[in-house]
Amino acid sequence: MGEEKVKEEAMRLIGIFQLLPRLVVFDLDYTLWPFYCECRSKREMPSLYPHAKGILSALKDRGIGLAIASRSPTPDIANAFLNNLSINSMFVTKEIFSSWKHKTDHFQRIHSRTGIPFNSMLFFDDEDRNIQAVSKMGVTSIHVDNGVSLGALRQGLTEFAENQNASEMKKKKRK
Numbered sequence: 786m787g788e789e790k791v792k793e794e795a796m797r798l799i800g801i802f803q804l805l806p807r808l809v810v811f812d813l814d815y816t817l818w819p820f821y822c823e824c825r826s827k828r829e830m831p832s833l834y835p836h837a838k839g840i841l842s843a844l845k846d847r848g849i850g851l852a853i854a855s856r857s858p859t860p861d862i863a864n865a866f867l868n869n870l871s872i873n874s875m876f877v878t879k880e881i882f883s884s885w886k887h888k889t890d891h892f893q894r895i896h897s898r899t900g901i902p903f904n905s906m907l908f909f910d911d912e913d914r915n916i917q918a919v920s921k922m923g924v925t926s927i928h929v930d931n932g933v934s935l936g937a938l939r940q941g942l943t944e945f946a947e948n949q950n951a952s953e954m955k956k957k958k959r960k
């Protein structure tokens with residue numbers, strides 16, 4: 786499926802849901818691209834997972850913010866790759882630094898930079914420990930097996946809407 790087709794399908798999926806995230810956060814290595822960028826050279830022209838670009842463009846066109854949360858020890862290479870791919874300017878914030886914590890400090894920074902509450906964010910990552918830690922903060926977090934894909938987007942938007950409905954129900958019960 787070409788990039789335009791993927792984008793079209795992603796736009797259609799996004800259109801199905803009434804409750805949408807305000808910000809979608811992506812890991813880099815093995816989520817947006819199929820390698821560890823620390824093992825590569827800045828001068829290379831990397832490639833993304835096949836659905837990644839179409840999904841990013843669709844979210845952006847729908848007015849949903851995009852961000853990066855990566856524990857890569859080589860932010861210079863990661864940034865060079867985002868530039869080489871011409872997608873650097875799509876992100877409202879990029880938190881790329883190594884940390885012993887499982888991205889909880891990345892998300893604290895994203896929250897303080899954007900002011901967006903954790904429960905209005907959707908996150909994609911290939912590592913279970915990050916998914917577990919970040920979902921405890923209230924972020925809808927989706928584990929990806931083979932990079933971000935239309936299937937993962939559908940699952941993410943579905944779980945996001947379910948989480949929003951569940952917290953609405955709780956609020957109503959308290960009244």
Ligand SMILES: [Mg+2]
Nearest residue numbers: 812814815911
């Ligand atoms: Mg990763």
